[in-house]
Amino acid sequence: MLIFEHSSEGRRGAPQAPAEKAPLTAIPEKLLREGSAALPEVSELQAVRHYTRLSQKNFSIDTQFYPLGSCTMKYNPRACNSLAMLPGFLNAHPLTPDAQNQGFLACMHDLQSMLCEATGMAAFSLAPMAGAQGEFAGVAMIEAYHRSRGDDARKEILVPDAAHGTNPATAVMCGFTVKEIATLDNGDVDIDALKQAVGPHTAGLMLTNPSTLGVFERNIEAIAKVIHEAGGLLYYDGANLNAILGKIRPGDMGFDVIHSNLHKTFSTPHGGGGPGSGAVGVAERLRPFLPLPVVTEEDDSYRYLTAKDCPQSIGRLSAFMGNPGVLLRAYIYMRLLGREGMVRVAEFATLNANYMMAEAKRRGFTLAINDRRASHEFIITLKNEARDYHVSAMDFAKRLLDLGYHAPTTYFPLLVPECLLIEPTESEAKEALDGFMDALEQIKHEAETNPELLHAAPQTLPVKRLDEVRAAKQLDLAFKKQ
Amino acid sequence: MLIFEHSSEGRRGAPQAPAEKAPLTAIPEKLLREGSAALPEVSELQAVRHYTRLSQKNFSIDTQFYPLGSCTMKYNPRACNSLAMLPGFLNAHPLTPDAQNQGFLACMHDLQSMLCEATGMAAFSLAPMAGAQGEFAGVAMIEAYHRSRGDDARKEILVPDAAHGTNPATAVMCGFTVKEIATLDNGDVDIDALKQAVGPHTAGLMLTNPSTLGVFERNIEAIAKVIHEAGGLLYYDGANLNAILGKIRPGDMGFDVIHSNLHKTFSTPHGGGGPGSGAVGVAERLRPFLPLPVVTEEDDSYRYLTAKDCPQSIGRLSAFMGNPGVLLRAYIYMRLLGREGMVRVAEFATLNANYMMAEAKRRGFTLAINDRRASHEFIITLKNEARDYHVSAMDFAKRLLDLGYHAPTTYFPLLVPECLLIEPTESEAKEALDGFMDALEQIKHEAETNPELLHAAPQTLPVKRLDEVRAAKQLDLAFKKQ
């Protein structure tokens, strides 16, 4: 039932707002609204009950194992939430003069420094509000860099075919054309293809390392050399930073610019679709182009850098300072981890993934890539099951829901057929991993003996399999009162 | 699965406690513990996931209509929670000097005053930590009052047979014997029986008005006269205050001492079994006996009264000040209501109950009491259904759970066979009342046509009907590792 269906005309929730409507003096009639907006009219209890019950219809980290590959669904410590919501932070107006905003700015400054250290970059801007906006900022900086040198012909961005969709979409948004580079069967980039592709038109290469195939790109140094020698820059999509945190730093691999999804590696909540943060870091030569605002320290106090300080900046990406509430959560998490905790993130994320991969193999699943270490994630391909039993990766996914596990990422990366991209994260106990593998094995058995069970899944959730085609064809995007 | 079953030996949750164990210097070995307590060893994520999932197995006001008679399950406004948990309140040590505790004491003082006004009593103590402890304080004051007058023969407390179990239990705890007074079919106390029962041994009468039968005691003045003329005092069990708030005040009915369940009338949460508050109010002549602490105002500042100020006090009931967090929530609620909101509580609680009672009648249910107004609650008796279809009130209750409604109170008051005591409260919308009545009607129909459905209920909850007999016989009260 929709909240609108609990509505009753004339119901009033007085305790939350001024009880009376003050007159709208001095506003001409024609600028005023005619009639009230058709919002639901419910009591606070009805709203609380409705949204509390709705919440229970979600899977979430707090309630289920959620091994969604590429998404790093690790535990979001509750302390990060409660401390980021201290009144001193919540009630700060974004345009508060710096002198009155020192507590917040100090956190932001320290966060920038810690991110520099953890990634090996020279400088960071916290402005981008998600990974994709971080990519935008990074690619825009690449563009600005070339332009600043009069190197105007560089109009192409390279991406591996395993890249996330935001990579090519971003490049186009920044005015580039995109060329895809093939990936070898072993998961590494096809260096020969890369060499063929580069040239004076190459602005840069966007790379995720470990890649979305769940393996570390072993030839990263050679790749960097190819790109740099061609005059391009190297962009690091930090979505998979969790796998290598404290083990190897993108800056040390030769990347010129990176973004870090703080909502993955640094455990800020995904919130059912954001907010996130795609903080961008750069090597020294790109520093002048960083998006604003950036926080600097001077004489023991902190201030925002302005366009005056940074005339070459690509500019601002938002009205204010990105997503401070997210940034605070990441900052708190990093302080809880400390330097010793950071490296453990990579170690145990990797341990968990490799353990599950070994178990998957042992239980007869086909791996997308053989004889490699898994990074923090790995891929099972169900192409054989699909062929033999007419069950799809999606069927597996839906059946997993029935067994109380969130499904892994399906059908990504696009180049692996019928794939499940599985990322357990470091915060899950062996108990959860074993439970999940048991479920997967059970489903494999069901696929062989009773595939109908999979096709009909899920059965135990609030709804059965939903008709997505109908949704897209018979568009119903907003409630209309009959 | 128990939290203990998620435990794994050697697991450590470092971020919440000091990482190292400091030496326990200067404590003799034999006073130290041998080995660690067998608490579960789980990660914060495991604990969060376990207790989040467990929570979803509860019915609650925030998720279901919960018309539990005598319990006043009204909406607990979220503002009361968040404001009572402001750090200034949470971090206050109970023995903070009064001068440094003025903000809190001001709230408590205002709360005392508002309770006096709402109930017509001369003075209030907020010390009792639940209704039953309020009763204890009240009856102890009755005892102290008689004793202070040398009136030592008064050793008997009268209670109507419809009284809540805490009433007789309390009287006995205070050293009294208990005599039950019969109730007439129309729900009023049998005055003749009362007259017969009173005498020089009568310490007082404990009365709930409206009674637990859901009707207002119309002869309250006559009853007060009988008791007072016999030299006894009149105790008001405030569990049903919600029905008359702002409409008629216990003090004006002639009561000498009352308790108010703030966790009912004043909407502090029930918390799955408390904490509550049973603030006690007294007429002037009982003021000296009030339990401590009490807050007083002097020269624009507030302080706790001490035993020195109140030598006749019955003393203290707790180590500190009752349940301040509960008291703050009640205070906030009362400020949100204001005088105009308070009387609406009684009006709409009564409207809802009478509407449901009319609907129950219309739908063919038998009422426990006919041709009376309902107070804020009313009783259906299922004795006919029990006789004709062999279904019990408990079966109805369990089947209601299946249909998404919390069951009303069953088998209380004891004198009505197969009863459901239904209290909707003022905060429920007509939509919820109608839905519940539809469910009840459906179950009645099922009882007639398919009683097995009722016997086998519930079917849709985390467990089916539980074996209470086994629980009491094969006691399993704590997890023991095998």
Place this chain on the structure above:
Amino acid sequence: MPFIPHTENEITQMLETIGVDSIDDLFDEIPAHLRAGVLQAVPHSMNEMEVSRLMKQRADQNSSAICFLGAGAYEHHIPSAVWEITTRGEYYSAYTPYQAEASQGTLQLTYEYQSMMTALTAMDVSNASMYDGASSLAEAILMAVRANRKSRSRKILIPTSVNPSYRKAAHTIVNGQQVELIDVPYDSASGTVTLEQIKQQTEAHGGDITAMVLQQPNFFGCLEEVDAITDWAHDNNILVIAVINPLVMSVLNPPGKWGREDNAGADIACGDGQPLGAPMSAGGPYYGLLCCKQSLVRQIPGRIVGRTIDLDGKEGFVLTLQAREQHIRRSKATSNICTNQGLVVTASTIYMAIQGAQGLENTAAACHANNNSLVEKLIAIDGVKKAFSAPQFHETVLQLEQQPAAEVLKALMEKGILGGYNLSQDYPELGEAILVCTTEMRTEEEIDQYADAMRDVLSSGATVASLAESA
């Protein structure tokens, strides 16, 4: 170990299963000479108690001045229920609802959000959010460029009465796509943009304009003549992009109704959702709202939730029209946006449900009344005057005739008052001018306190003293 549940035993078992001796062996594909050393610049781990102490100290360092500052972020009362429910683990720690059947909570809520936002704006379609108001404007512009097939110019008119931060962000974001943003100066008397000026810029730029932006209330708090301008734009094949404050739309004519009935309002509406339940929080997270006409639905970027049915015919909700998005369409997507601002939308939806239309209207009206009261008191002071004549909504530009705005604001701050936004940098032509804002949160007492402080500051030369002090 912080957030690592593994016991020694389990680690041993797992390594055995994998067939390696140590965790470090798992990293043997990483070139050894590239391996990171100790992260020296990252402090040592603190426990939760220690971090709590640190964060409380930091939070307490922030000012608790009384806020009369708006300029795009507004201090409104947020009912406690809003964030208590929003931060429930099931909303807080879920991902984007890709697995629809296991995400009906977030999906239904988002559908309800879309329904509420379209109701409030009187637009046909709403997406599930953009990052913030500024980036939402940028995406609205790109969307208009894609949508207006009859225009080839990629030229967009933006009045300078539109929030300068929004204009800057829009520049950054549309920069790569050969879109030209053309400033239209506001009228210095009214504080709004006039049809005259719009026509002039249109002609000056060759007549083919793809879209124009119109903010209501505008950055100065002034109310634009939205009807006439919308009509003119539509008559000239120009799409209209409304930038709105959604709270204020509860009482003002919403974008879907701008202009003549047959023109059916603005084509795209964007803005920041912050006033609807998001705390100011030093700048975010807020969210960008983005709505459009039905005909533009396939051009809108971002997630959209649709209602559909399951195998049993039961109602349910899914992400839909995904063919517009980067994960399907990649380089041809309507935008690169992926993660958006879901949790803030969750809060906002609960906020709107609890407030209802009447709650929003009463709140908006209280803001208006409070601001009128403040402005009246301030302009009664010598040396303070209103800059503009147009009708205002809850923000007003004041010119200070005797002292520099920067110094006045600083002196007010010393008296515990966050007195407004200094306009002299973005609008030097206004002289020493500040933008003040009053929401429903401000009491009559606080308003008086501001007026008294301002009187003090202007009369006693307090600013000079304060400058001397801080020098």
Place this chain on the structure above:
Amino acid sequence: MPFIPHTENEITQMLETIGVDSIDDLFDEIPAHLRAGVLQAVPHSMNEMEVSRLMKQRADQNSSAICFLGAGAYEHHIPSAVWEITTRGEYYSAYTPYQAEASQGTLQLTYEYQSMMTALTAMDVSNASMYDGASSLAEAILMAVRANRKSRSRKILIPTSVNPSYRKAAHTIVNGQQVELIDVPYDSASGTVTLEQIKQQTEAHGGDITAMVLQQPNFFGCLEEVDAITDWAHDNNILVIAVINPLVMSVLNPPGKWGREDNAGADIACGDGQPLGAPMSAGGPYYGLLCCKQSLVRQIPGRIVGRTIDLDGKEGFVLTLQAREQHIRRSKATSNICTNQGLVVTASTIYMAIQGAQGLENTAAACHANNNSLVEKLIAIDGVKKAFSAPQFHETVLQLEQQPAAEVLKALMEKGILGGYNLSQDYPELGEAILVCTTEMRTEEEIDQYADAMRDVLSSGATVASLAESA
């Protein structure tokens, strides 16, 4: 209308169904002359924003001094997860779990609580909570009187080293039932009670003692000789009631293990659960823990949860042994207790799960170490000395030789330090004495700050100045 969802329409329909003209008609059974007028002393309604402002002002009025005060309530760090989960609506707004099938969350959690509390105390059985530590002691005494059938005296020994507030509450509560509470003086050198003194009081009261109370650590922070006393009590047919701090039991010998193996520890254990996850909160809500030996299970008051099975044989949880309780047994119940402190128990259970034994141990050990550090620094100051020789745990009695305790504490408070509990009222024989407490929350810096402040106060005659000022 605050928290009233009814629309005018609905009211009309409902009145029609009932068959009356107005809501007021529903009150026509109430004698008209008794009807209440307007509740003048109750202020008018405020909206949530106004109440928020008021409560924030009130909360800010409370002191934020650094707390070295214990005496029964302790400032410990509480992991954020604890109350974020505890205040979830499903726990917060549920009733006592009478309908077991619809309350498995609360019931299983309570069973887990019972399991944890018995593990911590090494007792057999725990109930689901009493109101607080003091009332729990009172109920423990009444329980002992019911349980010790071999004793007829109803006489209970209570050392004066037991928390005075607990003793007072116990007096109030057992008063009506002819139970005699006999003080046993503590030993003035050690700060603990000796077997000598116990024997002496036993003889002085005729030898038949029903039970005796023993607090560990006692009110002075001193550790009692629990083994010897327990053995002697059991040898003399006296039940032993332990009063404990449950956090401290993570490192001290727990009551279930007191005395010789064959005597199997204390018979009843009670205490306050506050240190396990409840904020100090001006005094509550906390909860009383109450545990006993298996043989006494039918005498224990309060709710108990048992594990059982459902119709399908699946594990589940119910309230059990209800025949002890008032709603069944009425005047013959073990106690009148009904509503207890469920939500605080919820918090406490989550706290214990997150901390684990090791977390509790490290916390307790940190308290001990910090207090040792504080005491060392304070007794290095002229005029401050330790009162007692017995080993201490996280609280210590200090005697002030030169200035009145009240004045010293007041002067410390002016320096932002809540310096301890003034013992001179309850224990005049100690002279000017204070009880100081240090938890894991106190930093070395704060401890130094206290020592410096104390040095200042004692040396500079600051107290005199402050007294003059405040006069």
